[in-house]
Amino acid sequence: MILAWARPLCHRHPTKKTLALDLKTEAGREAMKRLIATADVFVENYRPGAFDDLGLGYEEMSKLNPQLIYCSISAFGSTGPRREVTAYDNIIQGFSGMMAMTGYGDKPLKSGAPVVDYATGTTAAFAISTALFQREREGGKGQFIDVSMLEVAMILYSSHITSYMWNGKHPEAKGNTYPFATIGCYEASDVPMMIAASNLTQQKALWTALGREDMIKMNNNQRLDSHAEEAAVLASIIKTQTADYWEEFLNKKRVPAARIRRMEEVMADPQVAARQAIQALSDPNSQVNGLKVPVSAFKLSSSPAEVNKAPQPVGAQSEELLKELGYSEQEIANMRKQGATN
Known part of the structure; x- marks a missing residue:
């Protein structure tokens, strides 16, 4: 049985083979040395x-x-x-x-x-x-x-x-605040959202899109000095519409913005599906067969990452791996008797 607290760890161990060795035993240390030698x-x-x-x-x-x-x-x-x-x-x-x-x-x-x-x-x-x-x-x-x-x-x-x-x-x-007021978390009419008009060009685009050209600053020192005023103006504007409205509106104006999402929303987002960022573990004999886990944060053009085997119990491949290291069945049996492996 996979305990509930252990399930989140399943994403760390797919596709791995496991070898159990007790390194407090001489036989366990010897097997580790053979492994390290290769x-x-x-x-x-x-x-x-x-x-x-x-x-x-x-x-x-x-x-x-x-x-x-x-x-x-x-x-x-x-x-x-x-x-x-x-x-x-x-x-x-x-x-x-x-x-x-x-x-x-x-x-x-x-x-x-x-x-x-x-x-x-x-x-x-x-x-x-x-x-x-x-x-x-x-x-x-x-x-x-x-x-x-x-x-x-x-x-x-x-x-x-x-x-x-x-x-x-x-x-x-x-x-959630930043030295520049045009970067931070603001309450829309329904839920909070993040805005990141980071540089001078983006803050100009933000204030222009909101019809407040009078708030545009010429340098970053002016932005720092006007933090309180800018934050108050932004808060009063953002609360007039939903976060989804502002996310679409501001991104069209090339101003980074996003509604703060919950996990279920992220997992259902078409971007996640398009990138195949989540895959299901495939192992009919495993208790976690079918469990969906993150795959990789990068894509390689000629060798795409995939999850093709569920995490294995500790020592599931001990005999297989020890044989690869040159151990005979009798030697493995002796190691088990000594408690050096499972």
């Missing part, structure tokens, strides 16, 4: 030093496989005074200062999605791709990749860091 990339997200203690750290594994790209992901990285501290997405959102600049005033707010978790995975994938490319260009030598969730979070708000380094002021939490 691998292009190895990724782990235990506390720094844990795999070194098992004899599976980068220094040892690079001797076994000099071409290995070894990626280690942790909360604070493999060096520094906090290297052994455990943390998760919400902890890093709080520690990094991200929450303190999200929400309103002195009420910190966590992002609705685990953005640090996802950005960390994306960063690791980018780093691995970079290392693979460098390996190809520079003689086939592998290297160690050290990914820190804290530093990923800092990159996500790097513009705020630059501002702080310039003026020494902590970025205030201003909710």
